[in-house]
Amino acid sequence: MLSVVVGPWRGAPVVLRNAEVLHDAASTMKMAVLAAVYRSGLDLEAAVPVVNRFTSAVGGSYGNAREWDSDPEPWQLLDAGPASSPASSPNMAEAPASAPLRWLAERMITHSSNLATNLCLAQVGRPAVAEAWRQANATRSSSPRGIEDFPARDAGVHNRVTALDLVRLLESLEPELLALLERNTWRVDLAAGLPPGTRIGFKNGWCPGVRHCAAVVHPEDSAPYALAVCYTGPLASGHDEIDPAAGLLARISARVWDRRHELAR
Known part of the structure; x- marks a missing residue:
């Protein structure tokens, strides 16, 4: 299934292909967590203990798998504290290593x-993330559980998005958050379809069977535009970069770029 939404930035979409079909959210839901963190009123410089045990949306607990994570740095902090050992006692005097909430939110995106996503989610709570979707006027998308909350997934609790809601979420973000999206280091899929150096703020997500990305593109010679592509199918290998589905999204991005002058009209 391929879903595509294209339109002038904060304007009416001009391309709507399967725009409201639901897909597994993968990491695109991290934009909603980001919005919840920055709107929470929490001290972004406050130290957050780096642990790997979280409360499931259906009760009980779960943790993340290091080998499925694309960012090693939060795990290095985990290794530095007693919480990295399954045999650690909760009564140990030594506290887990910690990191500022702002840093965790940035690593979640960049x-x-x-x-880092689940640490941020634990700070703000799932209702705050639901409110971020509501404020974006999303009609079908939701993020009721954390990343790798498999007990909840097995109970039928799923993070799902549509391409249209991803554009709505992107357009609801504050300038500071949009600027953070421009620092995304995973410049594959939509970013790979643009000329080198093109300004783009985006968040992508991938897992086996899924490759998505939502972006705002800022050409130097035309008005900015929004683009969201969600793909669910066998082309998505789940690899970070060497993924046929990422190539598909890059080709779509290149086609939209070629017609960027028409979007403003």
Whole structure:
């Protein structure tokens, strides 16, 4: 299934292909967590203990798998504290290593850290993330569980998005958050289809069977435009970069770029 939405930035979409079909969210849901963190009123410089045990949306607990995470740095902090050892006692005097909430939110976006995402989600709570979707006027998308909350997934609790809601979420973000999206280091899929050096703020997500990306592109010679592509199918290998589905998204991005002057009209 391929879903595509294209339109002038904060304007009416001009391309709507399967725009409201639901897809597994993968890491695109991290934009909603980001919005929840920055709107929470929490001290972004506050130290957050780096642990790998989280409360499931259906009760009980779960943790992240290091080998499925694309960012090693939060795990290095985890290794530095007693919480990295399953045998550690909760009564140990030594506290886990910690990191500022702002840093965790940034790693969640710039390096797509799964561990940082769940640490941020634990700070703000799932209702705050639901409110971020509501404020974006999303009609079908939701993020009711954390990354790798498999007990919840097995119970039928799923993070799902549509291409149209991803554009709505992107357009609802504050300038500071849009600027953070421009620092995304995973410049594959939509970013790979643009001329080198093109300004783009985006968040992508991938896992086996899924490759998505939502972006705002700022050409130097025309007005900015929004583009979201969600793909679910066998082309998505789940690899970070060597992924046929990422190539598909890059080709779509290149075609939209070629017609960028028409979008403003």
